[in-house]
Amino acid sequence: MSRIFYSKPSYSPVSPQPHSRHHLIIADASGAARAAKLQAACAGPNTVLLIAPADARLPEAELREPRELADRLSALIAQLPAGTSCYLFGRESFIWPAAIRLQDLGTARSQIHVERCGPMVRDVLCIHCKTRMHDVTDTLVCCDGCDLLLWNYDHFSRRHGAYMGFQVNAEQADDTPVAEALSS
Amino acid sequence: MLQLNPVQTFRDDFTYRNSPSAIQRFPFPFPQDEYRYSVNIEPHNGGPAGSVYEHWFDIDEHYLSEIRERAIVLKQDPARCQVRPHMRLAAWDTLEMLMEHFSQDYPEHFTLIRQGNDWMWINRPLEIEQRFRFGDDDSLPLAPFEYITRQAQGDWAMLDQRDGDLFMDGGIITGPADWSLDFDLGMSFKEWHGPVPLAHELGVFDRALKYLCNIQVDRPARRLNWTISINPLMDQSPENYHAWGASRATITPDNVARKVHLRVELQGLHRLPRSHALLFPIRTYLISLQDLVSQPGWGKRLRRVLMTLPPELVDYKGLTRYIGTIIDWLEPWDRDD
Amino acid sequence: MTQTRHRVRVSAVARLGPSIREIHLEPLEGDHLPAFSPGSHVVMELPLGEHVLRNAYSLTSSPFERSRYAIAVRRQPDSRGGSRWIHDELVPGRQLRIEAPNNYFPIRAPADGAPLLLIAGGIGITPFMSLLRARRPDSGPMSLHYAFRDRVDTAYLAELKRLLGSDLHTYESTAGERLDPASLLAAQHLGTQVAVCGPAAMIEAVRAKAAALGWPEQRVLYERFSAPAGGTPFRVRLQRSGRSIAVSSEETLLEALERAQVPVRSLCRAGVCGECRTDLLGGEAEHQDLFLSDQEKTAQCAVMPCVSRACAGGELLLDL
Numbered sequence A: 001m002s003r004i005f006y007s008k009p010s011y012s013p014v015s016p017q018p019h020s021r022h023h024l025i026i027a028d029a030s031g032a033a034r035a036a037k038l039q040a041a042c043a044g045p046n047t048v049l050l051i052a053p054a055d056a057r058l059p060e061a062e063l064r065e066p067r068e069l070a071d072r073l074s075a076l077i078a079q080l081p082a083g084t085s086c087y088l089f090g091r092e093s094f095i096w097p098a099a100i101r102l103q104d105l106g107t108a109r110s111q112i113h114v115e116r117c118g119p120m121v122r123d124v125l126c127i128h129c130k131t132r133m134h135d136v137t138d139t140l141v142c143c144d145g146c147d148l149l150l151w152n153y154d155h156f157s158r159r160h161g162a163y164m165g166f167q168v169n170a171e172q173a174d175d176t177p178v179a180e181a182l183s184s
Numbered sequence B: 001m002l003q004l005n006p007v008q009t010f011r012d013d014f015t016y017r018n019s020p021s022a023i024q025r026f027p028f029p030f031p032q033d034e035y036r037y038s039v040n041i042e043p044h045n046g047g048p049a050g051s052v053y054e055h056w057f058d059i060d061e062h063y064l065s066e067i068r069e070r071a072i073v074l075k076q077d078p079a080r081c082q083v084r085p086h087m088r089l090a091a092w093d094t095l096e097m098l099m100e101h102f103s104q105d106y107p108e109h110f111t112l113i114r115q116g117n118d119w120m121w122i123n124r125p126l127e128i129e130q131r132f133r134f135g136d137d138d139s140l141p142l143a144p145f146e147y148i149t150r151q152a153q154g155d156w157a158m159l160d161q162r163d164g165d166l167f168m169d170g171g172i173i174t175g176p177a178d179w180s181l182d183f184d185l186g187m188s189f190k191e192w193h194g195p196v197p198l199a200h201e202l203g204v205f206d207r208a209l210k211y212l213c214n215i216q217v218d219r220p221a222r223r224l225n226w227t228i229s230i231n232p233l234m235d236q237s238p239e240n241y242h243a244w245g246a247s248r249a250t251i252t253p254d255n256v257a258r259k260v261h262l263r264v265e266l267q268g269l270h271r272l273p274r275s276h277a278l279l280f281p282i283r284t285y286l287i288s289l290q291d292l293v294s295q296p297g298w299g300k301r302l303r304r305v306l307m308t309l310p311p312e313l314v315d316y317k318g319l320t321r322y323i324g325t326i327i328d329w330l331e332p333w334d335r336d337d
Numbered sequence C: 001m002t003q004t005r006h007r008v009r010v011s012a013v014a015r016l017g018p019s020i021r022e023i024h025l026e027p028l029e030g031d032h033l034p035a036f037s038p039g040s041h042v043v044m045e046l047p048l049g050e051h052v053l054r055n056a057y058s059l060t061s062s063p064f065e066r067s068r069y070a071i072a073v074r075r076q077p078d079s080r081g082g083s084r085w086i087h088d089e090l091v092p093g094r095q096l097r098i099e100a101p102n103n104y105f106p107i108r109a110p111a112d113g114a115p116l117l118l119i120a121g122g123i124g125i126t127p128f129m130s131l132l133r134a135r136r137p138d139s140g141p142m143s144l145h146y147a148f149r150d151r152v153d154t155a156y157l158a159e160l161k162r163l164l165g166s167d168l169h170t171y172e173s174t175a176g177e178r179l180d181p182a183s184l185l186a187a188q189h190l191g192t193q194v195a196v197c198g199p200a201a202m203i204e205a206v207r208a209k210a211a212a213l214g215w216p217e218q219r220v221l222y223e224r225f226s227a228p229a230g231g232t233p234f235r236v237r238l239q240r241s242g243r244s245i246a247v248s249s250e251e252t253l254l255e256a257l258e259r260a261q262v263p264v265r266s267l268c269r270a271g272v273c274g275e276c277r278t279d280l281l282g283g284e285a286e287h288q289d290l291f292l293s294d295q296e297k298t299a300q301c302a303v304m305p306c307v308s309r310a311c312a313g314g315e316l317l318l319d320l
């Protein structure tokens, strides 16, 4: 299909922002290594939030449960200087909802730098029954909720941290493409 | 005076019909005999009496049917109406704008009486008489945005404007042409235009965004958009695609004239005065091919447009399975005699 | 540009200081003026003898008040005569025409509950007044840093003290007090929005300091009035018809062409849609549109008459 998907994020490697007063680094387990590397490259003061079990590469990191992240960010916002840069490392389903949370607290998009880490997997949200499938690896996925065969569409919601899935053969039952491994 | 039809349906038995005057005022969207892409945004400051452009917000004979259809969809799927918390002021702006314009433009059906913040709203077709305090959410039976848009034809979205961009931060979307508010909520302008066919020129979105961000109070803009629907299916949503998708494979030379509908959206863009958000009404008009060809020149023009439509757009609009059947059926209207 | 005009009557003229007046305007038709958002301005038509001057003034009344507007005007010694006329001639009862409000300075916090830091210099206080006058207990945190020459000739001080309490910080330069943008900005937290209105030097200082402190550009908002429809007068020659048309300071090139019955297609009349694009055969245009590419603008091969004009003192030759 020849379409442009403005909603599908594209990534380039993140590096420390020069004029920042502070660096806020947030990572899940798959992003820990990249977070450690970025922290090492940061000259100025920084804070690391690791939403994962302890990681030897990030000995100073604050450890948090996923459900604590939103509240922790609201508290941090009121302590960090305005010229803070935020870096997010991990799966798409993790980094984007966190980025949205930061924006909902007033952080500008240009202050937020994201990098996708870990295996090439997606969360897919079934648009018909709203069931969420985790770690999908193929262009087709069977919905756990309504059993329909879903097309893993390149339309991405940052708020949901998920791609849209819709029934692939809704128009003609026998018109089903072959599933392929995701490449991006 | 505007006559309202008794309730007809946009589902199941599809009893929706256009009267001769509805056919005449249908916003036929093609200015020339071929497909040409243009940023067709223009000022929305009125139009000929009786046309869909006459008032800011068009109400027509299908009012009661659309209100009923909206209620059915919302009952099945309340997520079709969502407003992010920071849009509270924009929601009141919307309520005020709709009540002001409905009561000015259709005084036989709607009345608004204001004394300071004590307001009374009368909607005669729906037999509503509501006293409330402007700005006080608790004084209405529903949140202000849902309250007023449940009494209005067409879908409505509220776009928050910040940092030079627009965000889809609220709406009531029960009659979409293939997009989901629940999925797109919170998206930026480019993100919710997510999947666009390559036929659109790059840079179009940057220009449009700049234009929209500069829309000022009392100077709305409008544009037309079109696609094809099978049956007068108002709720052509991704949510229900598994239920309606199969209809695209049912078009035959015998049923094409009745079943295939040109679907035209009159999209408005209005600056909401206090919140500085944009109100984005999407008013949908549906016309069957057999009604469409009753107007001189329309059959020929639609055929020429479909014949020159780039393949990416045929696919994007979901026409692949039946565009040939439409073009063949329209052939008699495309003869030079 | 077609603008909705409203006829208003001056209902009061209040003295805010020796050289500052607040003017109250009531609608002549109906009892409502259009609602607006904080930071909006209205263009007011001032009948100065022969010609009409169109001046933009920030609305200082609360956006929740629709029965009247307020504006504040400082007497400018070097003005085109507008402020002098307002101070000397404008009395209650006088009727005027205004255009519907525009907002090119939408002042708001970037998110519910995010802090808003307002910096005003002198009469630059005016765009903030509508926001502050509509402040409610549940509005997010807001502070105002207000710099002026001397207390006596400064607008709204007592009212601001009442509205803001300890969130008001004043800097009186004749008393040796100075607003230091660097330390002010350094003390702000993530998510803060700065809005500044005042002399150009003040705006520049705030922007430069913010950039040096790593602030994102979008978090520094500054007042930038849009140019009114007109500008410097110039002439335009039409290649095909051989005609020559004068464009006055009160109209756009497109309006002048339309007045002379030269057909030019237009849609947005705001330099965006591309509809009015006209080939430029000679002369240099001052491009104001968002449509032409940078290359086209430099090449001076086309012009968008709905917004662009000739460069100062120049003449344009159009393919019309």
Ligand code: FES
Residues within 6 Å of the ligand: C265, C266, C267, C268, C269, C270, C271, C272, C273, C274, C275, C276, C277, C289, C291, C304, C305, C306, C307
């Ligand atoms: S009329 Fe749209 S660019 Fe001039």
